[in-house]
Amino acid sequence: MKTINRAVRTPGGLSIRLDVRAFTVVLLLLAAALVASVVLIGTGDFPIPAADVLRTLVGDGNAGQEFIVNELRLPRVLVGLLVGASLGLGGALFQSISRNPLGSPDVLGLGQGAAAGALLVIVLFSGSANEVAVGALVGGLVTGLAIYVLAWKRGVHGYRLVLVGIGVSAIVTAVNGYLLTKSDLVDAARAVVWMTGSLDGRDWAQVWPLLGLCAVLVPLVLVNARGLRMMEMGDDVSYALGVRVERVRLLLMVAAVLLTASATAAAGPVSFVALTAPQLARRLTRSPGPNLLPSLCMGAALLVTADWASQRAFGAEQLPVGVVTGVLGGVYLLWLLVTERRAGRI
Numbered sequence: 254m255k256t257i258n259r260a261v262r263t264p265g266g267l268s269i270r271l272d273v274r275a276f277t278v279v280l281l282l283l284a285a286a287l288v289a290s291v292v293l294i295g296t297g298d299f300p301i302p303a304a305d306v307l308r309t310l311v312g313d314g315n316a317g318q319e320f321i322v323n324e325l326r327l328p329r330v331l332v333g334l335l336v337g338a339s340l341g342l343g344g345a346l347f348q349s350i351s352r353n354p355l356g357s358p359d360v361l362g363l364g365q366g367a368a369a370g371a372l373l374v375i376v377l378f379s380g381s382a383n384e385v386a387v388g389a390l391v392g393g394l395v396t397g398l399a400i401y402v403l404a405w406k407r408g409v410h411g412y413r414l415v416l417v418g419i420g421v422s423a424i425v426t427a428v429n430g431y432l433l434t435k436s437d438l439v440d441a442a443r444a445v446v447w448m449t450g451s452l453d454g455r456d457w458a459q460v461w462p463l464l465g466l467c468a469v470l471v472p473l474v475l476v477n478a479r480g481l482r483m484m485e486m487g488d489d490v491s492y493a494l495g496v497r498v499e500r501v502r503l504l505l506m507v508a509a510v511l512l513t514a515s516a517t518a519a520a521g522p523v524s525f526v527a528l529t530a531p532q533l534a535r536r537l538t539r540s541p542g543p544n545l546l547p548s549l550c551m552g553a554a555l556l557v558t559a560d561w562a563s564q565r566a567f568g569a570e571q572l573p574v575g576v577v578t579g580v581l582g583g584v585y586l587l588w589l590l591v592t593e594r595r596a597g598r599i
Contacts, residue, residue, distance in 0.1 A: 275538040275547060282534075282550035286334060286557060293333075293561045294326045324456075332455040332519055333560050333574070334553045335463045337526055339516040341552020342474065342545060344527030345534070346509035349481055349543035350502055351414045354589060357528035358513040359582070360415065362422025364524070366396025367517035368448050369425050369432070375444045376436040383458070385447065386518040393514025396421060401506060450523035450575020452560055459519045466515050470508050474545060477501055482542045523575045525582020526552050532589065 295301040299321055301309070308314050309322040344357045358364055370392020374380035380388065404417040429448075433441050480501040513527065533555075534547035559581070560574040 272538070272540055275540045275544065278534070278537045279546050279550050282537075282547065282554050286337075286550060286554040289554060289557045289561055290330045290334060293330050293557055293564070294322055296561060296564050297321075297326065328457045328460050329452050329455045329560075330557060331460045332463065333452050333557045335460070335467055336452075336516040336520045336523060337530070337552040337554070337556030338471075338549045339463070339467060339512040339552070340523065340527040341530035341534070341555070342471065342549040343509040343512035343516070344552070345531040345543050345545050345548035346474065346481070346505050346512075347527070348531050349485060350506060350509075351412075352485060353412065353415050354532060355528075356415050356418075357531075358509070359525055359528050360422070361400060361418030362425050363393050363396055363400075363418075363510060363513045364517055364522035365422050365425040365429060366399075367393035367514050368522050369429050370395070371447060371518075371521075372429055372432045372436075372444050375447070376432050376440050379440060386459075386462075389518035390514045393517060394510060396425060397506065397510030397514070401503075446573075447521050449573045450521040450578070451573035452520055453573065455520065463515055463519050466511065470512055471549070474505060474508050477505055478543065478545055481505060481545075485542065521573075521575060523556065524579035525586065526555055526578055529582050529585045530555055532585075 291303050291306050295303055295306045301318060301321065305314060305318060306322060309318045310327075312319075314322065340358070347356045347358060347361065348354055350356065367389040370388040370390070371385045372388075373392070374385050374388035378384070400414070400418050400421050403421070404414045406413065433444060436444060480496045480498075483496045484498060484501065516523070530552035531544060531548040534544045534551040537551075538544055538547050556574065556578070559577040563572040563574050563577045566572070
């Protein structure tokens, strides 16, 4: 499929460039995510055919199916879609800002920072699930702020951001290990389960805050997509084109940190979705630029598909989705490093 750009004129006379291939990829990824979601809802100890799942979702199922679908499985799937979308979009933002395929929250240490916040709440205060989520959100924000401040030197630039992030990640990982050694057996076991990254037991209490945050941040990010695209050509060119570079960069970094931290607060540190989703989306669209919408849709599709695979292969309670994404993402990271080395970029 060739990349075709078309100008679409709105009723108000505004001309919008449409990348037909990218638009098609977005539609296909949305369809894949929805199909995987329906199949995932029907998967479990009490399997439900896809046709019955659809009937139940529109209010035409029996009482048992409505309880299983609407109360037990639908919230878990929605959390998976929202977490995957948040990680995919956050990863695309960081990779575009740093102009580096390794500039993802996994490498920069944001997931570890959110985990540190959650561990502090678990180990020191034996906090509830909601308190752990708040701790993870605060930990992610503090880590993102620390990376930005340490990487600042007349602006924030690509490799400096990545290198500072790797250093902060190493420090926070050591802090997390120390917290685990100082916790009692019950809190340590609870913390390790949370740090694996899982969708087990997720309910509507996790859906609504994440949905509200995405409803605010996703439009905000898309409105600034043009400035982000200009910034990939360099700061000097962006300034010449009228982009307020540092203002846009700071705004989008805050949005990316919030997306990543909120996703971690909802499901734990699910590994490598933020790294792989933007790269896979870019390879499918073959389009320059940040590919924000394709990355968002790819992240959602990846996470629900990985959760379905973990349930089908090992059972719903035996393998958290974070293990699956970690294995697949680790293989992808090795391939990416080899590719970058052969291209002479690292």
